[in-house]
Amino acid sequence: MYPAYRKMVKACFPNAIGVVDRFHVMQEFTRRLTKVRIRVMNRTRARRERLKEEMKAVESDFPRERYRDDPCWQRISADWQKTSDQYYVLKHFHWLLSKDEDLDIFDPGREGQYNRHFQKYMTLLQLREILLGIDPELEEAVRLKRVLTHMYESGTYDKAGEQLFNETYVAFRNSSIKEMNGFSRTMKEWRDEIFNSFNTVTVEYMVNRRSEYTIKSVRLHNGIIENRNKMIKCMKNNSYGFINWVRFRNRVMYVLDPKATYSLEPRFGSKAVKKKKNK
Numbered sequence: 289m290y291p292a293y294r295k296m297v298k299a300c301f302p303n304a305i306g307v308v309d310r311f312h313v314m315q316e317f318t319r320r321l322t323k324v325r326i327r328v329m330n331r332t333r334a335r336r337e338r339l340k341e342e343m344k345a346v347e348s349d350f351p352r353e354r355y356r357d358d359p360c361w362q363r364i365s366a367d368w369q370k371t372s373d374q375y376y377v378l379k380h381f382h383w384l385l386s387k388d389e390d391l392d393i394f395d396p397g398r399e400g401q402y403n404r405h406f407q408k409y410m411t412l413l414q415l416r417e418i419l420l421g422i423d424p425e426l427e428e429a430v431r432l433k434r435v436l437t438h439m440y441e442s443g444t445y446d447k448a449g450e451q452l453f454n455e456t457y458v459a460f461r462n463s464s465i466k467e468m469n470g471f472s473r474t475m476k477e478w479r480d481e482i483f484n485s486f487n488t489v490t491v492e493y494m495v496n497r498r499s500e501y502t503i504k505s506v507r508l509h510n511g512i513i514e515n516r517n518k519m520i521k522c523m524k525n526n527s528y529g530f531i532n533w534v535r536f537r538n539r540v541m542y543v544l545d546p547k548a549t550y551s552l553e554p555r556f557g558s559k560a561v562k563k564k565k566n567k
Contacts, residue, residue: 289316289478308481309509310440316474317436318386320467321429325385328423329378336375339368374422376405377415384416385430388437425465432468435459445487453483484508519543 289312297304346361355361387393393412400409420427439456443449457479460472475482488505495501523543530536542548 289474294481305484305487305508306481307484307508307510308478309485309507309511312510313440313475313482314436317433317471320471321385321433323467324425324429324465325378325382328426329375329382332371332375332378332422336368336371339364339371343368373406374418377418378422381412381415381419384412384419385426386433387416389434428463428465429468432460432463443486445483449486450483453479516544 289308294306297306342364343361346358346364347355349355350358392398394416396411396413398411398413400411400414402408403410420430435456439452443452453475457472457475460468460475463469463472485508487508489508490506492504492506493501494504520540520543523539524530527539530539
């Protein structure tokens, strides 16, 4: 999702169909969700430190440990403990925010694991509920993630899919979170490329061990281009860079050629083997 790439493609390949697939859109959304989480985490940490200072101020007014019977100290201590729990979950279980709700790990009947911080058995569903209850911004961001996921699962390359895309765009635009507003501008800028990713190019049949099959629609995606870019980057890293452009181009064409073969050992019947035998 880089404007320079789009200009280059339109200039060099005018008949190509530009596509921004689900992977890159969700990757951009995850970056913005991370910014929201970090902001909430910083606010929670600042509140925890402020409550700690208030507790110390109350403790200084009482001799020894008599402050524990003071209602004001008890209230501040309870708020501090709750804030500490929230900060702990934000720091160690923030990855739960990016998981879909229909996964098996969020099954209510799933057995929990012992958590040393809370000193009791807890399930991932309970930890996720704590996460969503920390701040309204996190809850809204996760709700928008469900909206975006629904767009990709139900979107089609027709008028209905276009209407669904517009509804998703409006949901992000009307959000009270500035990062989500920025994501709506990204959707607007790359609207055509995102909508092109709804186009189904083929159908795959997935068969399990019980001979039951499911039909999976394959949409336009950037997977092949990403694979080629990764191969070129690996080649550059292994070669520590290239100075000669012609040599670099020839190397790229050789690496990307599926018919090119190589072997560490000379093949039988080759000229090298024949010369060695003649000697």
